[in-house]
Amino acid sequence: MELESSSFENGGTIPKKFGYKNGNVSPSLIINDVPDSAKSLALVMDDPDAMGAVGKVWVHWVLWNIPTEVTKMDENSIPENSIEGETDFGEIGYGGPAPPDKEHTYIFKLYALDTALDLGKGSTKKDLENSIQDHIIAKAKLTGKYAPQ
Template sequence: MILKSTSFENGGTIPRKYGYKNENFSPPLIISQVPAETKSLVLIMDDPDAIKAVGKVWTHWVLWNIPPNIQQIAENSIPINSIEGKTDFDEIGYGGPAPPDKEHLYIFKLYALDIDLNLDQNSTKADVEESMKNHIISEAKLEGKYAP
């Protein structure tokens, strides 16, 4: 499975407009080579560099029950029937990069699952990760950097 963006290269710089304090648009994502047996996809975006600044990995986006036949997630949108969960901003939906100190690495993780998740919109990354245990078929990731 492959996860890419048309707005930045893997390991490259995430454009300013996707930042939390700017336009806070979610970036466009391209999904390919999803295994045939996939029932749903999960996308988690987080900031592992936040551990030094705030003491934990900061969750920026949690999106689940993405249809497995989806080939792209358009900028600032989510696929039909997908559900967005709660971020560490205590908000539902995308919360863009917002490093408090220096450049941070942001990781978009895509998971192919053999089930749909039965979770409500107030669910968190921890809830999603617990629900998808033993159901992950494949994983892909996309990394980008963002500085204040």
């Protein structure tokens, strides 16, 4: 399985408009080679570099029950029937990069699951991780960098 973006290159710089304080628009995501046995997809975007600044991995986006036939998520949108969780901003939905100190690397993790999840809107990354633990068929990763503006 593969996760890419038409908004930025893997390992490249995430454009300013996707930042929390500069538009807060979610980037376009392209999904390829989802296993035939998958029943749903889940996505987590977080910032492990926040550990140094705030003492924890900062959660920017949690999204699940993405239909397996979805091959592209357009900017600032989520697929129909997908459910968004709560970020560490205390909000539901996408929360863009907002590094408080220096350039951080943001990781988008996509999971192919053998089930659809029974999680309510506003669930957390921890809730999602607990739910998918024994259901992951495949994983894909996309990273991007973002510096304070």
